[in-house]
Amino acid sequence: AQSVTQLGSHVSVSEGALVLLRCNYSSSVPPYLFWYVQYPNQGLQLLLKYTSAATLVKGINGFEAEFKKSETSFHLTKPSAHMSDAAEYFCAASRSGGYQKVTFGIGTKLQVIP
Amino acid sequence: NAGVTQTPKFQVLKTGQSMTLQCAQDMNHNSMYWYQQDPGMGLRLIYYSASEGTTDKGEVPNGYNVSRLNKREFSLRLESAAPSQTSVYFCASSDGQGVRNTIYFGEGSWLTVV
Numbered sequence: 206a207q208s209v210t211q212l213g214s215h216v217s218v219s220e221g222a223l224v225l226l227r228c229n230y231s232s233s234v235p236p237y238l239f240w241y242v243q244y245p246n247q248g249l250q251l252l253l254k255y256t257s258a259a260t261l262v263k264g265i266n267g268f269e270a271e272f273k274k275s276e277t278s279f280h281l282t283k284p285s286a287h288m289s290d291a292a293e294y295f296c297a298a299s300r301s302g303g304y305q306k307v308t309f310g311i312g313t314k315l316q317v318i319p
Numbered sequence: 320n321a322g323v324t325q326t327p328k329f330q331v332l333k334t335g336q337s338m339t340l341q342c343a344q345d346m347n348h349n350s351m352y353w354y355q356q357d358p359g360m361g362l363r364l365i366y367y368s369a370s371e372g373t374t375d376k377g378e379v380p381n382g383y384n385v386s387r388l389n390k391r392e393f394s395l396r397l398e399s400a401a402p403s404q405t406s407v408y409f410c411a412s413s414d415g416q417g418v419r420n421t422i423y424f425g426e427g428s429w430l431t432v433v
Contacts, residue, residue: 214359237418248323248409248424249362256419295361299418305350307422309361 208232209298211310219318224268224283226313228296231277236298238279240270243293243312252294255279266290291317321345325410325425332400332432340395340428342410351393352411352422355379362409368393400432 212227230236237256241249253264260272266289270281281294296310325342332338344351349370354362364377368387382404384396393412397404408428413420 209361239421241424246427248411248426249422250424251421254419254421299420301418305413305415305418305420305422307364309363311359311361 209296209308209310211294211296211313213313214311215314215316217316217318218286220288221285224281224286224290224315226281226294226296226315228270228279228281228310229277230279230296230298232298232300236300238270238272239297239299239307240264240268240279240281241295241297241309243295245292249295252281286315286317288317288319291315323410323412323423323425325408325428327428328426329429330431332397332430334400334402334432336400337396337398338400338430339397340408340410340430341392342394342425343392344410344412344423345391346412346414346423347390348412348414348423349390350413350415350420351387352377352413353383353385353393353395354409354411354424356407356409356427365395365408397430400430402432404430405432406430 208231210229239254240252242252243249255272263269293312293314299307323344352367353365366385368374371390410425413422
């Protein structure tokens with residue numbers, strides 16, 4: 206069964222510091238991977254997605270993620286945190302199975318300290 | 320451009336009451352979903368509809384029913400609400416069953432069952 210593991214349910218960084226949110230996937234076949242962001246009291250919106258075209262994926266708001274098959278990882282990074290980055294981030298993996306089966310991680314809440 | 324719209328945003332129910340969550344999308348998407356979000360659990364799929372006229376169970380369907388009224392609308396019904404169904408519910412849609420598709424989410428419905 207496919208699973209997605211996000212290490213750290215809460216991460217705190219100082220404004221201007223590097224953001225690193227970890228995601229590992231478990232699958233015999235590399236799935237298609239996504240990062241979604243959820244701002245307070247809102248729905249999820251796509252940050253970026255890996256679809257095998259390139260291992261380094263750039264998303265919105267300066268975020269990027271690198272797919273590493275050898276480590277089964279898809280960590281999300283941003284060089285310099287901004288206060289507006291405070292949100293919850295979900296890693297997700299998608300595979301076919303009659304419908305678009307998406308498995309979400311439990312989420313990581315990012316706190317940005319001024 | 321509204322995207323995915325769901326109503327109501329907040330609802331308090333008494334145990335045993337019934338209610339329907341409404342959802343509509345204006346992106347001409349074929350696939351629609353209902354997810355449940357609980358702290359520490361990520362998002363879990365309740366029901367999905369791969370296309371107009373079809374619906375199928377997801378991971379946690381017990382206690383819920385759905386109707387795909389037309390291509391735009393996908394409703395979720397709680398026939399006899401239980402406190403365990405206190406949660407945040409998200410309607411979502413995507414363009415078909417492809418694994419690379421972005422899933423677009425509504426803003427959520429906060430349901431409390433007392």
